[in-house]
Amino acid sequence: MNALLIFSKYPSSGNVKTRLGQDLGMEFAANLHAAFLQDLIKEHQEKDYLLLLACPSKDKEAFETLYTQLEFYEVRGSNLGDHMLFAFQDLLPNFEKIAIIGSDIPTLKTERIHQAFSLLNNKDLVLGPDTGGGYYLVAMKEPLDIFSGITFSQGIDFEQTTKKIKQQNTHYALLPSETDIDIKEDLTKIKNKLDPDSATARILS
Template sequence: MSAEASPTLRLAVLAKAPVRGRVKTRLIPALGAEAATRLHERLLRRTLAVALATASAERITLWTALDHAHPLFRTLADRHGFRLAPQPEGDLGVRMHHALSAEPGPGLLVGSDCPVLTPALLKRCWTALATAEAVCLPAEDGGYALIGARSSDPALFAGIDWGTGRVMAQTHERARALGWRLASPAMVWDLDRPQDVARLAARDDFTL
């Protein structure tokens, strides 16, 4: 565990195996399938490095998809000691609720598409759960890059138009219906579109 890692923070990471042609599909026309797959793997590795700098490995669960037995998953788990678990069938909301509800207490959940995620941001979100029932990192495209809850409720994820710019607004509506306070410590951006690749290339902390 990093000297700066929180001994209490629990983190779930949704991760697709780097299967050529099945990841970063919106980037394939611009990058090609092979380069898009390599980029996906680099983003996943970066996300896990941020996770390990924030939480102890035994409190991190990597929820796998596409190929649960992919060698990358096993290699990373063996090296770092976090737990592997298969994502269940169902839409994104079902899978996120399942991952959060598997935590024995409050937890955070992230994907691997946010290149600006940092340990400091994760810790801010974890701290927010002391005064809010749920927390999000809204993304510029109208979705979110992180969600966390003291105790997950399937209603928070029900009827959401996943993959659209309405996700964050609809999530606020679900939280209000539950009577929950939804904290949003910062705005971030995801890497989903060709123009995002140029934005990433301009950063000093990530080389393509």
């Protein structure tokens, strides 16, 4: 069986989407983050892959109260690179393939996850680049340390990671680019992709 991990902090004011919060208010940004997460869970739950929510240990109890139907994974390590590498190392013994995404891409569909898993049949690694210079998805079938030394959340992580992958002679594939929501301007890019009944569309209306 395959698994999809959504990495997320608990959606409380000042804890998530702080760049958006500077423009829209921290409370609204937290509510928006919660809507993103709600839409992603609705889209990816009860599919032919297992959905897990990966979160810091301090947020797990609150998340378990909010999403009683989900399975959880507590992230380990001191930075995002550690979180992802340890997740692959901890969980791949139990799954054939694993994809990790963030909670900033509420329009991501099941078909994209299936595409990533399919590409892993002939590749060691799959990346989904986002329009801000990072990546919205990384998928593996064996743990690979491609994250050490990467500067995340500065718009250069995709470039740095692909450079490292090439240096390691790792066979990889790229998914189509998607918009990862980090700043107010990103919201306008996804409005026409939103289901009108989605939690994200409702909060933006």
